[in-house]
Amino acid sequence: MVIQLLLVAAILSALLYLSVRSVAFSAVETTQDRILGAATLAIAEELRGGAEGVSVDIPYAAFSMLGAIGEDRVFYRILIAGETVTGYDDLPLPENPPEGLDPTFYSVAYQGEKVRVSAAYRSVLVARKPTEVLVLVAQTRSVQAEIVARLANQAAALGLGFFAVAALLSIATGRSVLQPVQRLAEAVGRRGPNDLRPVARPVPEELGPLVAALNGFMMRLSGALSRTETFIAEAAHHIRTPLTSLRMQAEIALRQTEDEEVRKTLRAMIRSVDDSARSAGQLLDHAAVIYRTDQRSEETIDLWPLVEGLVDSFRPLAEMRDVELHTIAPPEGMTLVADRVLLESAIRNLVDNAIKYSFADGLVEVGLHREGQMAHIWVHDRGRGLSGVRASELMVRFQRGSNVEDVIGSGLGLTIVREVAAAAGGNFKLGEREGGGTCADLYLPLSD
Amino acid sequence: MSLDGHGVDWAASLAEAEDHLAAATYDLILLDIMLPDGDGRDFLAAHRRAKRDTPVIVMTARSAVSDRVALLDTGADDYVTKPFDFNELEARVRAVLRRRGGAAQTLQTYADLTFDPLTATLTVAGEARELRNRELRLFEILLAGPDRIFSKTQLVDRLFSAAESVTDNAIEVYVGRLRRKLEGSRARIETVRGVGYRLTQS
Numbered sequence: 203m204v205i206q207l208l209l210v211a212a213i214l215s216a217l218l219y220l221s222v223r224s225v226a227f228s229a230v231e232t233t234q235d236r237i238l239g240a241a242t243l244a245i246a247e248e249l250r251g252g253a254e255g256v257s258v259d260i261p262y263a264a265f266s267m268l269g270a271i272g273e274d275r276v277f278y279r280i281l282i283a284g285e286t287v288t289g290y291d292d293l294p295l296p297e298n299p300p301e302g303l304d305p306t307f308y309s310v311a312y313q314g315e316k317v318r319v320s321a322a323y324r325s326v327l328v329a330r331k332p333t334e335v336l337v338l339v340a341q342t343r344s345v346q347a348e349i350v351a352r353l354a355n356q357a358a359a360l361g362l363g364f365f366a367v368a369a370l371l372s373i374a375t376g377r378s379v380l381q382p383v384q385r386l387a388e389a390v391g392r393r394g395p396n397d398l399r400p401v402a403r404p405v406p407e408e409l410g411p412l413v414a415a416l417n418g419f420m421m422r423l424s425g426a427l428s429r430t431e432t433f434i435a436e437a438a439h440h441i442r443t444p445l446t447s448l449r450m451q452a453e454i455a456l457r458q459t460e461d462e463e464v465r466k467t468l469r470a471m472i473r474s475v476d477d478s479a480r481s482a483g484q485l486l487d488h489a490a491v492i493y494r495t496d497q498r499s500e501e502t503i504d505l506w507p508l509v510e511g512l513v514d515s516f517r518p519l520a521e522m523r524d525v526e527l528h529t530i531a532p533p534e535g536m537t538l539v540a541d542r543v544l545l546e547s548a549i550r551n552l553v554d555n556a557i558k559y560s561f562a563d564g565l566v567e568v569g570l571h572r573e574g575q576m577a578h579i580w581v582h583d584r585g586r587g588l589s590g591v592r593a594s595e596l597m598v599r600f601q602r603g604s605n606v607e608d609v610i611g612s613g614l615g616l617t618i619v620r621e622v623a624a625a626a627g628g629n630f631k632l633g634e635r636e637g638g639g640t641c642a643d644l645y646l647p648l649s650d
Numbered sequence: 651m652s653l654d655g656h657g658v659d660w661a662a663s664l665a666e667a668e669d670h671l672a673a674a675t676y677d678l679i680l681l682d683i684m685l686p687d688g689d690g691r692d693f694l695a696a697h698r699r700a701k702r703d704t705p706v707i708v709m710t711a712r713s714a715v716s717d718r719v720a721l722l723d724t725g726a727d728d729y730v731t732k733p734f735d736f737n738e739l740e741a742r743v744r745a746v747l748r749r750r751g752g753a754a755q756t757l758q759t760y761a762d763l764t765f766d767p768l769t770a771t772l773t774v775a776g777e778a779r780e781l782r783n784r785e786l787r788l789f790e791i792l793l794a795g796p797d798r799i800f801s802k803t804q805l806v807d808r809l810f811s812a813a814e815s816v817t818d819n820a821i822e823v824y825v826g827r828l829r830r831k832l833e834g835s836r837a838r839i840e841t842v843r844g845v846g847y848r849l850t851q852s
Contacts, residue, residue: 441711453736465803515728517745518728518741522784522787522811523783524783
């Protein structure tokens with residue numbers, strides 16, 4: 203905007219300069235022509251006709267008039283009936299003959315200089331016969347050029363001054379017009395990723411529509427985001443709650459019968475309930491991971507307490523499955539900046555998998571240590587391992603190992619871990635453990 | 651829960667829950683989040699603001715990803731994600747009670763055995779024995795009904811997740827282990843052929 207204003211100021215200044223220059227030029231030229239014309243007429247007036255010819259008495263005044271202007275050279279030529287009688291006989295004649303004493307003016311090159319010529323006719327009686335006498339007076343125009351140059355310089359100075367003032371004005375105007383926009387941009391830019399409140403700061407009236415559009419947009423965005431969150435929560439509720447009562451009924455029935463056939467059927471029922479609940483849950487988790495990755499609500503996290511807390515939450519489950527959970531604390535504290543919920547979801551999936559695929563009396567070890575700028579979280583188990591399936595395949599959505607058909611799973615857990623690792627700028631490796639079992643290694647960039 | 655020998659009062663709404671809480675003291679509250687008359691999390695927050703320290707386990711249907719942090723921050727002691735296994739719920743209840751030491755339980759004794767349910771330590775004739783996971787759970791079940799015969803099926807139902815396909819023989823492994831832990835005691839686990847097991851003393 204400032205640049206456009208400067209451009210306009212520059213064009214206006216240039217126009218000012220050019221017009222002042224051309225007005226000055228024509229003013230000076232008109233003045234000079236008048237003097238030149240007057241000199242020509244003065245000479246013409248002094249022509250005297252007689253019986254023998256024409257007497258020319260060039261008046262001093264004519265040249266002093268011209269001399270008054272400056273150092274210019276003056277030429278003249280007087281022709282009687284087309285014959286040069288005095289003066290410079292090569293001074294060019296006018297293209298259109300002048301009408302009487304009203305001089306015509308023209309510019310020609312003469313003796314290597316540009317000269318202005320004034321020409322006038324006078325009819326003189328010679329031996330009682332009217333004879334046409336043509337008087338030419340020419341003058342170089344170095345003084346005129348000088349005056350024009352001086353005036354042009356003044357015009358240029360005026361133009362520059364005008365430009366400078368206009369430039370300052372346009373910068374000031376630009377600033378004052380753009381300042382509210384900039385303040386608005388800063389205020390919006392400073393906001394956290396989840397701050398979708400409408401902009402409340404006062405803005406100039408002209409910015410009203412912009413702010414209204416911005417607020418409308420943020421309202422729609424926050425509406426869409428909260429609908430996503432509500433949808434995830436409600437979908438989970440409506441899927442899981444009926445499954446819960448179904449499972450409870452089945453479990454109560456299971457506890458009340460000893461009939462092996464019925465028990466088998468009830469078990470199969472419970473397993474499919476778990477299966478669908480888990481798939482639904484992981485799908486919604488996955489949706490939540492994607493949603494939160496877009497939100498980027500990051501915070502500084504002290505890593506080990508988080509890992510330890512998560513492992514502790516698994517202890518009852520591990521106890522139930524007769525699996526030992528060991529944690530190996532790092533010698534130093536480690537903090538990183540990440541989305542807590544996503545990070546928990548990744549670690550939870552790893553620990554859950556390790557317990558799920560462990561044998562009874564198995565040992566699951568969870569540890570953390572620093573590797574350069576990375577935190578290395580590892581979960582090692584002595585479970586059934588990957589049995590030759592490539593880890594990269596297991597991280598594909600809904601892809602499960604070939605040896606896990608009897609264990610409930612959705613095939614989304616490792617996908618979630620991989621996505622969380624990628625979102626945090628780290629990486630995730632899964633491998634066969636020496637001596638049987640699985641090694642899951644999660645690397646995340648540290649903040650310190 | 652009643653099947654497992656807990657006394658349970660069931661409240662279908664938050665208002666009912668408040669009535670129950672006003673009338674009696676409880677060892678533990680199991681709280682659902684989506685209730686007909688409000689959000690269970692608001693109840694939890696109010697519960698903690700009122701400085702009532704009855705432990706709370708929340709039953710959540712929401713995706714595990716987004717809930718845990720918020721729930722534990724609000725003051726839940728633990729949570730289970732729907733649908734859950736009774737045994738998992740029970741394990742969590744025991745863990746919470748143990749951690750909070752809330753339940754006014756006293757030492758349980760049988761023959762020359764002393765069992766502290768809060769610390770889960772077993773003393774045989776003054777000598778401490780360490781019980782792990784399922785051994786511990788099995789012992790707790792048997793100790794709850796001395797001389798009562800538990801069938802293998804009953805024990806399977808209480809020891810393993812209902813989703814696990816376990817043969818009755820799996821029980822024998824844990825009975826065997828528990829017997830070794832009880833060696834030297836007057837109390838012993840008796841096999842009642844064709845029926846099940848019981849804790850008895852000689």
